[in-house]
Amino acid sequence: MMYYRPLVRHGETRPEGALPLAGGSLWFSEVELLSREAPPRIVPVGLVPAEVRHRLTFRRAAIAGLDMTRPKIMGILNATPDSFSDGGRHIGVAAGVEAAQRMVAEGADMLDIGGESTRPGAAFVPEEEEIARTIPVIAAIRATSDVPISIDTRKAAVAMDALEAGAQLVNDVSGFTYDAALAPLAAQAGAPVCVMHSQGDPETMQKDPRYDHVLLDVYDYLEKQVDRLEATGILRDQIVVDPGIGFGKTQAHNLSLIKGLSLFHGLGCPILLGVSRKRFIGDIGQEPQADKRAPGSIAVALAGVAKGVQMLRVHDVAETAQALRLWQATR
Structure with missing residues (x-):
């Protein structure tokens, strides 16, 4: 099997035959051919099969009303006592609404x-x-704001209550493998979804994760799950894919996925990148304290944007928004 990774470029001057990436302002004129049996090689887009070219180039549909031709910022609001960098800060309705208002303003x-x-x-x-923990916060935010809300859950009962309270997107870190009722629920509700790759569950995922070829293994998994979600009744253009940085991956795995991110455009779905404050950023950036990892998080986020990622899931909204505005202005 061949895999086609577009070599993404930017700029107004393009070579003849260059194609737009996912209907946005980035483009590519070459792809890297990848397979499990042969070394990688670079070929012009003219040698890419028509179906693959279509998936790489067509304009992505809006997700929860958001235009996917420009990168969007998803602010993280953890209503938990034990999240790795902000646990306990947003527990309760008042704290959750305050955090939501601040992030939207940022x-x-x-x-x-x-x-x-x-x-x-x-x-x-x-x-x-x-x-x-979540439903009263969602309801309170929705009562005062029309900001799109994603419910981060792997459980159908939680998602059902969240959608009724005003959430619009279901973000499942298990890739819709934990609860068989979750995908049909999203399909029935007509809700867009985000399907993430994870090896194992949170309790065990970092215990010696292994892959034959991490980039291709994660791509194959997401392709299979997207096909399964489509069969359930969820439109492909309402599915966001997330390679799951840090979820059952070593530092080397994470870096391989980030370097190869543009491969995932071949799924024909928007791509979400969630790297904010993660351990590999602390290790490489030499910052042990999670809430001081904004510079490293932004560096990786912009690397993802340069590869055409449509969504950035972040803790540091104001800093990321500022960096993104400058990144866009210089291009």
Whole structure:
């Protein structure tokens, strides 16, 4: 099997035959051919099959009302006591609403609200507790704001209550493998979804994760899950894919995925990149304290934007928004 990774470029001057990436302002005129049997090689876009070219180039549909031709910022709002960098800061309705208002003012295009920590080693949270942590916050935000809201959950009961309270997108870190009822629920509700790759669950995922070829293995997994979600009744253009940086991956795995991110455009879906404050950023950037990793997080986020990523899931909204405005201005 061949895989086609567009070599993404920017700028107004383009070579003859260059194609737009995902309907946006970035473009490519060459692709890297990847396979499990042969070394990589670079070929012109003219040698790419028509179906693959279509998936790489067509304009992505709006997600929860957000235009996917320009990168969007998803602000992280963890209503948990034990998330790795902000646990305990947003517990309760008042704290959650205050954080939401601040992030929207700082430039968040969407809020991602979760009630179960997914940090390495995190314990399972019963759905009743997850509902109690998240639903009142979602309802209170929706009462005063029309900002798009994502519910970060792997449980159908939580997602159902969240959608009824005003959430619009279901973001499942298990890739819709944990609860068989979740995908049909999203399909019935007509809600867009984000499907993420993870090897193992939060309690075990960092215990010696291994891959044959991490970039291609993650691509194959996401392709299979996108096809399954489509079969459930969710439109492909309403599916966001997330390679799951830090979820069952070593530092080397994470870097390989980030370097090869543009491969995932071949799925024909918007790409979400969630790297904010993660451990590999602290290790490489030599910053042990998670809430001081904004510079490293922004550096990786912009590397993703340069490869055409449509969504950035971040803690540091104001700093990321400022960096993104400058990145766009210089291009």
